[in-house]
Amino acid sequence: MTFIGRDDELSFLRDSYEDPRAQLIIMYGRRRIGKTETLVHFSQDKPTLFFAAQMGTRREQLAEFSRRMFEEGAPAGKYLSQYDDWRAALEDLAELPTPPNGKRRLVVIDEFPYLVRSDPSLPSILQNLWDHKLRHSNLMLVLCGSAMSFIEKEILSEKAPLYGRATGVMKMRPMPYWDAARFFPDYTDEDKALAYAMLGGVPQYLGTFNPERSLEWNAKRYILRRGSALYSEPDVLMREEFRETAKYSTIIRAIALGDTRLNDIATHTLIPANALGFYLSSLIEVGIAEREFPVTAKPAEHAKGTRGLYRLADDFFAFWYSFVYPNRSQLDGGDVDGVWRDTIQPALHNYASHAFERMCAEWLMRESRQGKLPYHLNRAGRWWDKTDEMDVVGLDHTGRKAIAGECKFRSAPMDPSMLNLLRARAAKLGAEELNLYLFSLGGFTRPLTDIAAADDSVRLVSLDAMME
Structure with missing residues (x-):
């Protein structure tokens, strides 16, 4: 199957790989979000040791990691059948054979939390090795995990041994629409x-x-x-x-x-x-x-x-x-x-x-990044008070310029009454500069298109325009 999307994540990984300094990257996100597929795709043209950790005992995991290291040419494989401990195994990452053509070695440890659960001392061991040896090597080490709370509390928090060591942190999120x-x-x-x-x-x-x-x-x-x-x-x-x-x-x-x-x-x-x-x-x-x-x-x-x-x-x-x-x-x-x-x-x-409303907010932020809106937006989302609500509102960094939007995912076309309702609600924002956007699956009536054609502050956005 063709790999789709993840342009931002791949760009981040490429920039990290091309950085001349050693890299320690933490990549995490919920299960099924595509972390492993993204890393596999990124590693295709690079000398890579990819270790997918499984739930198991410390000894079982260390045996499998030793096998992968020895397959990649770790010198210890000439006289050991297995590393004695994680310190020896991880320290040997710096001794892997130099890749051809000056490329740096990429090491991916997928589901790193599985290893830590079987050996809680592992983050401290890695912290010590990174400080004294690995950060001076030609290495890009990626620690990947699905246990989000574990990663944030045991790896990224101020009290965690690896705090401050990561050269990059990427939290994988769902794809945009x-x-x-x-x-x-x-x-x-x-x-x-x-x-x-x-x-x-x-x-x-x-x-x-x-x-x-x-x-x-x-x-x-x-x-x-x-x-x-x-x-x-x-x-x-x-x-x-x-x-x-x-x-x-x-x-x-x-x-x-x-x-x-x-x-x-x-x-x-x-x-x-x-x-x-x-x-x-x-x-x-x-x-x-x-x-x-x-x-x-x-x-x-x-x-x-x-x-x-x-x-x-x-x-x-x-x-x-x-x-x-x-x-x-x-x-x-x-x-x-x-x-x-x-x-x-x-x-x-x-x-x-409900999903369509979020799509409209995503579209606004994408258009903003590409410079296609009247002003650059700082954020976009729903708005409500005790009596009214708006499907989507985008604000600039001052909060004084706003785009207010009405989103209708139905086959009937939108008409001027919806614009009038939106205009009345948007007045509550008190914006110094206000634009009104109408998003519609079913299109727009002729009277509404005529109004939009004569008023630069009104824009009509069809679903096919959002999908371009």
Whole structure:
């Protein structure tokens, strides 16, 4: 399969590789996000020792690492069958044969947390070796991991032995929608957007679908069918990440149903609000949920535990908990067609509207980076107060220039009434300079296009323009 996207990550890795100094890179992100595939793609034309750690005992892991080192020509392989300890093994990285053509040696240790769990002294050993030997070598060492909280607490925190040693840290995030759409080159723009709303920007999920078959066929075959690749994926991932999976599922389901405030989630789940913080923080750490604030909120508001709304950051989890989880009995019984026809298909565009709002925010920031907007944006996201809300608002660094947007993922064209409503709501921003953007799947009526043609502060953005 052709490798898609990850331009920023690959550019970062290339710049690190070309830096004349030794490099210690930490790359991490949630499972299935594409870390390993990105590193494999990056390493294709480079002399690389790629070690994929597995869960096991210290001795088992050290034996496998020794084998890989000796295959790459480590001198100790001439008189050892296995390194005695991790200090000797990692120290020998600097003794690997010099690559041809002056290229530097790339060493990737995938799922590094597995090694640390079997030998907690490993970060301290590596810190000592880096300080005294490895940082003087012609080496680029990449430590990769999926255990996000572990990486942040045990590797990157101020109290961790390796704190301050990393020359680069890359947290892998889901793909933007325009890269996700490249998985389905022959889909209509509408179906590309729907596929993104179902699967999000996780490459492994996107790669599961067959781009030569319809969206409906793929959803039935790979999400709704018992035993298929994605039917039990949330269950599997939850068991890998959490112990009290039932509680986490209940919380995710509540958010999927629209309970976005802390007290509402507590009421729905019967979990006390003062205990919910731990579970919600864990969901945020692994990228399943997020805490959202109005785009105009000050940093002080973000620090208040009771403020903000909780939303599902993972689109696939949102889809699964909206449509698969509540229909498990029917789906387990094989009624895939019935669930699709009666439950999913009628609600699909309404469900996708939330993903479409995020797509519009991503589009605004991309246009800003490319200098295609009236002013450079500092941030973009939803806005709301006690009585009104706007789907997307972009602000410059001063907060005095704003782009306010209305997003409609439905087949009916937008008309002037929506512009008037947006204009009234946007007045609450108090911006010194204001532009109004309307984003639409179904296009725009002639009266609205006439207004936009005569008013430079109004812009109409179609889905096909967003997909360009």
